Amino acid sequence: MQKLLEEIATTAATNPDKGRVATYIPELAGTDPNQFGIAAAMADGRVFSAGDADVPFSIQSVSKVFALALALGRVGDAMWTRVGREPSGLSFDSVLLLERENGIPRNPFINAGALVTTDTYLAGSSPREALGELLRFIRAAADDDGIHINEKVARSELATAHRNYSLAHYLASFGNMQASIDKVLGTYCHQCGVEMTCRQLAMAGRFLVDGDKMPALVSAERRRRINALMMTCGHYDGSGDFAFRVGMPGKSGVGGGILVVSPGRASIAVWSPGLNPYGNSKLGTEAMEAFARKTGWSVFGVPQGHEQVT
Numbered sequence: 001m002q003k004l005l006e007e008i009a010t011t012a013a014t015n016p017d018k019g020r021v022a023t024y025i026p027e028l029a030g031t032d033p034n035q036f037g038i039a040a041a042m043a044d045g046r047v048f049s050a051g052d053a054d055v056p057f058s059i060q061s062v063s064k065v066f067a068l069a070l071a072l073g074r075v076g077d078a079m080w081t082r083v084g085r086e087p088s089g090l091s092f093d094s095v096l097l098l099e100r101e102n103g104i105p106r107n108p109f110i111n112a113g114a115l116v117t118t119d120t121y122l123a124g125s126s127p128r129e130a131l132g133e134l135l136r137f138i139r140a141a142a143d144d145d146g147i148h149i150n151e152k153v154a155r156s157e158l159a160t161a162h163r164n165y166s167l168a169h170y171l172a173s174f175g176n177m178q179a180s181i182d183k184v185l186g187t188y189c190h191q192c193g194v195e196m197t198c199r200q201l202a203m204a205g206r207f208l209v210d211g212d213k214m215p216a217l218v219s220a221e222r223r224r225r226i227n228a229l230m231m232t233c234g235h236y237d238g239s240g241d242f243a244f245r246v247g248m249p250g251k252s253g254v255g256g257g258i259l260v261v262s263p264g265r266a267s268i269a270v271w272s273p274g275l276n277p278y279g280n281s282k283l284g285t286e287a288m289e290a291f292a293r294k295t296g297w298s299v300f301g302v303p304q305g306h307e308q309v310t
């Protein structure tokens, strides 16, 4: 596994096309695209990493996985009266379907759906308390108290969050927002501003891997369901492409991070800030495609005569 990660990091470093760094969040616009990290936290407790795996980055929409787990912990299946479980086929910040589908976002991983999950775990508490709870969840999952929110990134996003404000207003007009829009947006932008290294993110993703040594923060059923949603909706309108190329549940963020789950085997985090046209890490996706091919870890089956990576 160590050798494989190093090979993947070397291939990424020599790729001339790094994709394009997201610029709509001013604080992220200056990120150096020549960075690449990868880490794998295995079900047996071993952790491997290569490249810039200890450089912190903005997890952005990868946070939606933790937010969903927290929201489900609060309200259980009632969550599904406010948000759907189908891919949208549209970009992460699209407003298109909200009007036609009466303010019920297609899934919890597009921005509209994530604003609903934020509103759900915020319910009745202050943004500070809610974010404290989110951080406690992530730190427990990663077994790491050093994980924090980058306040500058959060403020920078909040100051330019016109699109997300309009999504929240749209949701509110259909009665699908409970807290005040300012509170939800403030909490959401701070949630997206959580910063982690690949190693920390791989560790945090272990709650989605079944195994005796993995943190038991959600039930087995909930774990399967979150994984299913990551597979079908975790990469927005690029979810089909990611399933086709990688074949594992994954959640991306515009900071260039991707969290990937190999059920029963490992939690993998990859990061490179340049994005493909879907808004998902370009090198990260390519790296995971190579990783899946080499390990044979696609959930859809192992290639014939495949060698086991240990």
Ligand SMILES: NC(=O)CC[C@H](N)C(=O)O
Binding pocket: 059, 060, 061, 062, 092, 093, 111, 157, 164, 189, 192, 252, 253, 254, 255, 279
């Ligand atoms: N795809 C993403 O990572 C988007 C998250 C970002 N915070 C936003 O709301 O625009």
